[in-house]
Amino acid sequence: MHALKQIVSHTAVLPQADIDTDQIIPARYLTTTSRDGISEGLFYDWRFAADGTENADFVLNQAEYRDARVLVAGDNFGCGSSREHAPWALKDFGIDAVISTRFADIFSSNALKNGLLPIVVDKKAHEWLLDHPGARVRVDVEMATLTVDDGPSLHFEVEPFAQYCLVHGTDQLGFLMGKEEQIAAFEKARK
């Protein structure tokens, strides 16, 4: 995983609550066996009309938001299935952080393993961000701070180990495999 230390970007806003992983990437894009080009399916049924043309009113199709690296979403983002294709697609599209008041557990866990930072903010900051699409934000992953030009600055919670791995680009599998001795001892003791 590449290290993610700082994100400086304007925001794109998707205010809808409970955006589920079937919206982030529909199931028909899950027959892939790799991650190549996975952002093709990102928000597919919202980004594209039935004939395959772009929906001009979808935020990520609009010129000023298309290259936003920070997405501000409604409450409870990422609910539904465990598909890691959801954070893969967001990351592959160029999104580095999603801001919401709450994230589904599995989505959050998956995102953090792929250099995609879920940022939980309180209701007040969330409302400000929803009301100010395109706001310039600066995220410092190591300090866990979100600073907004002419807006709120705040500290957010991030699970310390995931934060360490993000900042240092550490591979969690490598860490786990380093515990082989303890794992083997545990298996032996249970026999």
Next chain:
Amino acid sequence: MTAKSMLDKVWERHVVVPETHQTPAILYIDLHLIHEVTTPQAFSLLREKGIPVRRPDLTLATLDHSIPTRPELVAKGYEGMQPAAGKQVRQMVENCEEFGIPLRGPGNADQGIVHVIGPELGASQPGKTIVCGDSHTATHGALGALAFGIGTTEVGHVLATQCLLQRKPRSMGITIDGPLSPGVTAKDVVLFVISKIGVSGGTGHVIEYRGSTITGLSMDERMTICNMSIEAGARAGMVAPDQVTFDYLKGRPMAPAGEDWDKAVQQWKALASDPDARFDREVLIDAAEIPPMITFGTNPGAGIGIRREIPEPVGAASRKALEYMGLKPGRPLYGQPVDIVFIGSCTNSRLGDLQAAAEVVKGRKVKSGVRMLVVPGSNKIKLAAEELGLDRIFTDAGAEWHEAGCSMCLGMNGDIAAPGQYVVSTSNRNFEGRQGPGARTLLASPVTAAASAIAGAVADPRSFLTDGAA
């Protein structure tokens, strides 16, 4: 000594390295269920790094999500699959061969939906930690296991180390007491629970379902309830193992036998939460309040009693949902014409579900113009249903009888609804496009779904279950 919940007990027995502020616990996994959709990238990583699968013997593999279920397509093998799905299935077969994992694949007697075959084989047992790259892994908690869904990176972690890095979740006790009213099933119970606590009400928690309503349910019914815990945001759902659990497991191929059985039962009996165990959150529900339920919106929390009026939307999201669904507030769903009825999925494809649906359908006809699919959860269930003649009851009524798989629960295997069509579905998710782009899903129980197929419109199962009242 402090009183412990079932979650505490199962968790403690699997901690390899305890949690600290800096690092999550390393948790040992007893059973890893895998399927074709969420594993290819994990196997590729192992191959790239030259890492073997640590415990193929604790890994149970099947095919379910992307395979077709229509008999004429299944008969064609790879030719019957959509090209991308065929490639994915081939890769799963190759991955399992290369890494030494037995695959319950095409033609195998044990093949079926991953959350159906785990319990069916007796591999899912009380006190185990069970994971799968699928959010409905919560199903296995019905046997008193701690079972939860993981992503593909974590699938790789378990394949390589049989362990996961996890922070201990919080606990939630949901107590449901009293007898269920006629026509009310386990599916209605869980839809009612989600409508009460919301789709994120369980986030960060493991739910333990308790109370006389729960202990009075069969294993199939308990699995339906635990299955949908994730639809309330919870990682897992659990039910304390009891005689129902032991009777269900005894004699299953992968369950302990002989002396080991007696020893196992003794250990399983100790798993229940201590009487004075504390939960981080508690919810009490009176079973008498629960009617047959159906959903009207685009998340599983949007459930109402079948005779109740669709509520006025609150906020942009619920307005958008009603617009997507083509429904108006102030009217009940009862009587809403339907195009398709789907009976199946890891929520409601077990023998008990098929029997309940067959009871409604028996001697009746599916309304002309309505397509009804009945998709058993496993090959074994299919055979058992056929031995009971259930397949004939369904096909005589004009329904399709399919091979085992996930089918129309999610639009990735060819079984999909057309844009704008209404589907009364016994599956678990009514998200936009879940059953195909533009498809409109109404989640309900197998008896409600079956009654709706006969009526050609959303129907109240109670009028079909009483003598001649249909």
